[in-house]
Amino acid sequence: MDLSADLSTGERIRVLRESRGMSRASLAQLCGRGTDWLKKIESGERELRSHTLLLRLAAALQVHDLAVITGQDDGPAASVPLGRIAHPAMPAIWTAVMQRSLTSSAPAHADPAILQGRVDQTWHLWHTSEHNRTEVGALLPDLIRDAENAVRALDGDQRRAALVALSDVYRITGQATAYVAPAEMAWVVADRALAAAQDADQPAAIAAAAWNMGNILRETAYPEEALRVVNEAAELLRPHLDGAPEDWRGIYGALQLHAAVTVAREGRDGDAWRYWDRGDQVAKSLPANYVHPSTVFGRANVDFHAVSVATDLRKAQKALGLADDLDPDTMPSRERRARLWVEVARGHLQRGDTTAALHVMQMAHQIGAETVSYTPSARTVAAELWRSAPRSMRQEAGRLAELVGVSTG
Incomplete structure (x- = not known):
């Protein structure tokens, strides 16, 4: 400004x-x-x-x-290490989130079903676009404002449906702005998603918002709190699972996988695989082709998480063996496929195989360019490849680093 x-x-x-x-x-x-x-x-x-x-x-x-x-601009620029990755969509999203209106401008006929349909389409775009942050980020400001307005304009069952949609909007906002939003906005978004779901009094929405809150807690170095939140959400949802819609079981399974990764990063081998087994059992209880619309929980994602758990436990040989048995095309989410190859690259680096790591990182970037460019673990792999690549691969490693946005200066 x-x-x-x-x-x-x-x-x-x-x-x-x-x-x-x-x-x-x-x-x-x-x-x-x-x-x-x-x-x-x-x-x-x-x-x-x-x-x-x-x-x-x-x-x-x-x-x-x-x-x-x-105000002293007569000398050399003094750059500030922000610790986050800049994205052009952030200013408009920031304004929609942090400067929300206290009054409603929604028409009296606001339809929560239409709103939820727009949210579902946005989740689909997130999982299928190569440039998902940019394309989803362009939609979010209007979606946030429309969802907020609908909640203020409606009452009764329609308001509860709008609250579920609003919670969903803030969840996808959290996904799309992860690692690029200022920390205070990340917390605001996660809290609003959970508050809207609780206001709607809908267990599956509360569990999904808790899954999102767990992401924020884990990525800001609060693993114990992240585990507590997802476990509480799972316990809240468990009594409702018999005869519940498939998506309720899907989010329950996603909570188990979330816990598995959280404890794996803490080196808790036995606990990590126990949580993964619970997620595996949920997937087995669902149709073979089932995929949760936002978390993409399903058979393929359970198998992908096994690779992540093994990698986080630094069991590179096991992780790569598990990856060898996967068919990535069974995963409908481009974003999740890209992250799988990043995990495989991490496993290769743990074994000192820079050639294989570079190859699969190039694959990851081709699948989901923005997933790789805006994920810290992927950027770390790209930077490590640039530092450790042999002379014969130096040019390729440098090209990848530049594509990802890692400085090679």
């Missing part, structure tokens, strides 16, 4: 904070300081001399150049 040259550093911080919908307390907490400290900085009562604190403020405000905050 354009800021007047007459603004002081404190005034710039205030304008940037307010434009992002952040409270003073939230921004101060992200910097490890109190609200009163930030108030004095913004008012000019206190001068901000610490370069470290300037960097923290810039990162929290998602500002790439310190000159935007200091």
Whole structure:
């Protein structure tokens, strides 16, 4: 955004904070300081001399150049390590999420069935598009606003149906903005998905939102909380499974696989395979061709997760053996197929086979370019290949790194 040259550093911080919908307390907490400290900085009562604190403020405000905050643009650019990957869809999504209206502009005839249909189509696009973040990201701002408006405009059973759709909207927002959204927005999105599902009082929607919350917790280094959330959701859903729709069992199975990966990353071998076995049993109880619409739980995804669990447990030989027995084409999700090949590449790297790792990473990128470019584990593999590739493969490894967006400078 354009800021007047007459603004002081404190005034710039205030304008940037307010434009992002952040409270003073939230921004101060992200910097490890109190609200009163930030108030004095913004008012000019206190001068901000610490370069470290300037960097923290810039990162929290998602500002790439310190000159935007200091107003001193007569020297070399001072870039800010944001720790997240930029995506052009984020500003519009941020605005829709963080600056939502408190009043409804929805027509009185808002139809939750039509809204849910749009959400389902968006999930389908997420799983089938090579450029899923870009294409889904373009749809999300209007979808978020329409879902929020529908919930405010409706009542009774129609409102509960709209709440389920709203929860679903925030779940796919969490998926599409993973690793590119500022941390505070990721938490807001996950919490709104869960709150809407609980307001609807629909067990399957609550379980799906908990699965999403578990993703956020696990990726922000709270594995114990992630496990607690998905286990509680599974227990909530369990009494309803007899005679329940297939998708209710599907999300129950997805919760088991989520737990399997969570504990595998903690090195808990026995627990990881026990959770995986539970997911496997759920898949066996469903039709062979069943696929959950958002989590893609089903026979193929259970088998794909076995590779992930083995890789996270650093059992490379087992992971690669399991991968050899898979038919990737049985998985309808392009996004999930790309992530499978990233896991296989990790397994090859664990064994020191850079040639095979590079080959399957190239396959992963061909299948889902944005899945690879915006997933930290994939970027880590690409960077490792660039560093460790022999001279004969250096050019190919460099080309992959550039495609993924990893610096080779």
